[in-house]
Amino acid sequence: MGSQGQAPESLQGENQRKWQLSRRRLLKLAGAAGATAVAAQLGAGLLREARGAEEEAQATPKRLRRWGMIIDLRRCDGCQSQGTPPKCTAACIEGHFAPEPMEWIEVYEHELPGGGTQFLPTPCMQCQNPPCVNVCPVGATWSTPEGHVLIDQNRCIGCRMCMAACPYERRFFTWGQPTVPLQSLFLEYSPEHQVPAKKGVVYKCDFCPEMARAGRLPFCAQACPQHAIYYGDLEADLATNGEAVVRFSQFISQENAFRYKDDLGTNPRVYYIPGHGEATGRSPDKKGKLPTRWTWEEKVKGGKTWKRQ
Amino acid sequence: MAKRILLTAAATLLLALLSPAAALAQQPIPQLVLGVQPSSPVGNPMVVAGYLLDPAGNPISGQTVAFSTEAEFMNTLGSFEIGQAVTDDRGLAYVQYVPKEVGTSTITARFAGNDVFAPLTTSSPLEVTEGKATYKQERPFRIPGADVRLVVVLLSGVWSLYLLVTVLFWLISRAGDRPPREAGGPQ
Amino acid sequence: MEAAVGDARQRLEERSLAPLRRTGPLYYGLILALLLVIAWGAYVYFYQAQEGLIVTGMRDRLSWGLYISLFVFFIGASMAGTFVSAILRITQAGWRKPVTRSAEMVTVAALVVAALFVTFDIGRPDRLLFLIIYGRWESPLIWDIYGLSTYLVGSLIYLYAALIPDLAFVRDRLGDSVPALKRWFWDAFSLGWTGTPSQHRYLSIILVTMMILMVPVAVMMHTVTSWIFAMTLREPWDSPLFGIYFVGGAIFSGTGIIIILMAVLRKVQHLEEFITEKHFSYLGYLMAAFALIMIFFNANEFVTHAYKLRGHIALHLQETFVGTLAPYFWTYFWGGLILPVVIVALPFTRNVAGLVVAAVLVNIGMFLERYLIVVGGMHLPLNPYPVPTYTPTWVEWSLMAAGASVFVLIIAVMVKLVPSMAVWEMLEEPAGEGDLGEAQPQRAARTARGGVQ
Structure with a gap:
């Protein structure tokens, strides 16, 4: 399920969601103690490691787009x-x-x-x-098997x-x-x-x-x-x-x-x-390009813009 | 390369225009026999071969034959060159080809012509069937053993010592020589 | 002789109990001022949460600023506490005893504040719990969360373990004269300590375990903090030196904070007799030694970078030495490294006042150093665009003030709940080594019990 188990639930089946729900309830039962959560998290990491190894061993013959x-x-x-x-x-x-x-x-x-x-x-x-995927602390960004690096903005x-x-x-x-x-x-x-x-x-x-x-x-x-x-x-x-x-x-x-x-x-x-x-037909000496414009007519109210820097 | 084929074609055309029309008409048309297996799975290297023979059936050696195929990708149709080869003593030219896309395609061999022989193109269909993946995903190197277990061992080691210390706190609370009830202090 | 020692003991007990007995208007004034700053900070924080991080000076190309610098700074400040205290305990340095308590308090307060600054920096604070629910162990940020929680819990245990006999002492001496809540606190947390031999044995097992454990945990904590930076592909951060550089810098600035706190406590609680100039100069030596180590690290970093001038390093060095970051760098170098060493080295400046000045300089310097690491690491253009600039806004300054106030507040509350020196350790000091001369260990150790009988 997912690429090395990193895909967030919005892309995954109902199963994963249930599992996460039950994990959350488990946390509640444990008084949401930090240590328990860390343990659960590391446990999930262990599972993921095992699953990753399994996936590699199977070496699926299916052709994926890359x-x-x-x-x-x-x-x-x-x-x-x-x-x-x-x-x-x-x-x-x-x-x-x-x-x-x-x-x-x-x-x-x-x-x-x-x-x-x-x-x-x-x-x-x-x-x-x-x-970027390597450092994300919550798995909100991940690499799909097809090679896209995506972000789950809900996570x-x-x-x-x-x-x-x-x-x-x-x-x-x-x-x-x-x-x-x-x-x-x-x-x-x-x-x-x-x-x-x-x-x-x-x-x-x-x-x-x-x-x-x-x-x-x-x-x-x-x-x-x-x-x-x-x-x-x-x-x-x-x-x-x-x-x-x-x-x-x-x-x-x-x-x-x-x-x-x-x-x-x-x-x-x-x-x-x-x-x-x-x-x-461009000569390298011909410098300059026009700046990008955002030309929407009807914008959502309260929106702000800023400079890249 | 579509471009190169076009160029070759243009050059041939130019040559044909420059040379007397009679000469072109008189040029004998050779035979180009394409040797392609009718079907091959994806990712399977195959040989695409062409025999260049004169009208009498004798091999023509030392001539370049270009092999190409066409493909449709994202609603765009195009052709690309597989490779070029020079015919040997037997009139044989061949290149290796690894089909990577499932479906029916056409392999085309082209002889551009020379002073003696007229240009010629031959095609042969190729059915590419499902096969194993061809693209090797480069996986980053991972040090064996350097995984979550390392973190688990480290953290559980430290935290179990914390647990031990907590037990010792409990022992301290049991080891006082005054009942905790009186802890408010004697009057 | 016996009488003199008894006097000294009595004075120690009196002095350490005095702040717990009485609270002056100045203290309430301080607390009020801190609360006002914190309230302002809370308002600013909600404003920031409402508007988004657009109210800060950070932008895409320079996406970490003052908050992360302060996070690193307070993580560093936390280092010294438990680490210095543990190292001193391991090496059985007799002079540590009046020092350790304030050091441990600094650790706990600084860690709480460091965690606070991370939450300031996060774009979606409502999803903070995701770090626990979805945490990926592969991320350096998660390592830091593991490290921070482990270090915080360990520091609390360590602080608390050394507190038990003192809590019992306070309970027994002041149990009747204080509000019920305080009495309950001392009563409950002294764990029925009466100083029996088995209690002492258990306590010493705890202290030995924790002091040995806390050294690697503290080193780990600071190393993974540096890895947040060193695990990226930014050139100035791309250095194997980073872990040890952070550890060294942390001990350096943390020692400075301990000196400042000790000087304040000494003045306010009139502890001149117990926290002597000797303690300050010992801590001063430690600080000066680490200043030299920091110079060594900096030399290593700059020389290896400057010799090769790989990639954008030339620009980085130019910005650091003569460009926009130069004022920060040279203030850090001359004010934060060289001057403190000079102050400690010269006999006529090596006094409490001088060392406090040196400690303040060190901490200003180290704050600038953290700022240089964060901003200096991000200011190199990754694509052809001009060097990005960063100026913290009033929002960031406000939250910085609020965070610092939380730090002071935590310590201010703590010194009103527990003695600010390890009284029991000072009382059981073996003959000839400490301030109290020939105090008898047995009697002193069971002082709490003796007090009530």
Whole structure:
């Protein structure tokens, strides 16, 4: 059940919930003594260890999707040619109702060694050795077998340990009551569908797992006018940018793909093909991109915005 | 690579336009026999081979044959190259291919043509069936034994000593030589 | 000679009982002031809970600030208490006896306040219980919760065990002249102590067990606190030195806090005869030694970082030595490390006043050091963006004041409930080693009983 038993109950069956309920009652009986709770918790840890070992021993033959992303920097010009703010970010905000100032996929302008700049769209790297998951004290963030790192905002306590741990600065905290559009309030929440945004918890790019399963590209990849973002499945070894299909492994090898901060050992699932937008005719000396805007007309009252820093 | 195939095609076309039309018409069409097993499970390495023969059935050696296949992924249809190989003395060119997606696909072999022979493309269907997983999930290394048991042992060790001390407190309360009732102090 | 010793004993008993007997208006004034600050803090806290952490100066790119610095600072302050007291007991340092009680009080109060600052920093305090319900043992934060609870319970046991004979002593001397609640407290918690030989035996087993146990527990606690930082991929925190660095810093600042508390108690409770200049200079030596150790740690950290200048370390060092963090760093270095050593080293400043100044400097320095660790660790840009800045807001300062007030309040309440020195230990002191000269152990040990007969 779940990935190494870390999936929170909102994704799990009724069984798990009952078990947790009974554990809670057990705690009550024990006078909610801290020591008992710690013991129960460690017991659960032991169970989890055992179950993890069992899972590994079984080595299920079932084929899982292993989602990944390739971002072709040769095609990314920060939407300079479009005369708009980066469209991937805009589409992501539109699609996820990400409150200001969250840019789950943020386009950074990075200095090149010989002068000039390149654009680096940075979604969550979906690390396979995720530092954020390792440090979460309550299991509110976890790695799915398909490779998505998700957050359960109903469990997150807002300690921001994961934000300290993430070396890519890809986690966002709702410091106040976030500004969200009115319609997002009517949507049903799930960790794969992080709406509506709540106060005091952590958000990040979820890699659009629902859409991937339905066979659609994530918002960012759909919106990219240059088709720079490939979304793919490492198991089927295929990736597409909506225009062409490539063999994932072959493509990243042939095009000398790299992973951002690869030497940290986080083992990301997002690959970059080096470039500075040359496929769009951009010269590295053409600097600057337009800042992202949040353009909802009807916003929930009482919402606040803040600066990233 | 779709792009490369396109380029090759364009180059061939250009060559064809430049050379006298008569010469093209006169170029003999070779035979390209594709050797592909009809069905293979996912993740099973297989050989995709092509025999390049002249119209008389003699092998053509030293010629490049490109193999490709097409796939549909997330509502996008596209083709990608499996590999290229040069024919040997027997006219045989082959590449290894590991099919990774279940379903019916087409393996295509293409000979781009040369001074003597006209270009040629041959296809053969391939049924890929269910099989074992191909992608190896990289698991972070874990030191054997460094797990929750370590925490359990450490904490239970300390806390059982606390328990022992609590028992000693109880013993202290029993060992006084004055009944606790009088503890308020004598008048 | 006998008479003189008897006088000394009597004076010790009188002095240690006096604050429990009478309470001056100044004390009530202090409590009122503390309660006012705490009430303000409570209001501010509810304001923060209402508005979210947006009212603080922290933001995404610098997501930990004053609260976590103070958490680390108070965890550090807690170290000295039980650790110093246990080490001194293990090494059978005779001069420890007037010191241990206040040290243990500091530990308990500081741990409570440290836990408080974590709750201030959490975005969803309503889910605090999730830490217990869903706790994952893999998280350094959970290690810290295990460590904190283990250390707090252990410190309470240790403080309480050494208190039993004193509680009995107070019960027997003051049992009739105080309100019923206080009497009940002393009565119930002295566990019917009358000083029989078997009670002494049990007590010494408890004390020996706890003093040996508390040293590794305290070290563990501070190491896992440092691991909250060292387990992340932030460059300035990425150091194997961190555990021992935190332990050293904790003993350092904690000793300073003990010196301050002892000086206050000595002044307020007129304990000059028992807490002498000698005790201060011994603690001063301990503090100076740890100042030197801290300099050594800092040198290790900076030299290894500075030699290689890996990643963003150049920027980090630039910010620390000449940039925005430089005022904090140099105040810490000169004021918190060098100056205290000088004060302790010079004979004419090595007195109570001088050492209190040194201790205050050390604690200001160590607070800045904690701030430097937290903010300095987070200020390096992880992506191409400008160096983030952080300024604590009035909300954070208010809660800092409230937390510090809780710390003082806990100690202020404790010194009104129990003697602030381990009277029974001082009374049973073997001849020639302590302040009371030739007090007879047997008689002294059974003093409580003797008092009522």
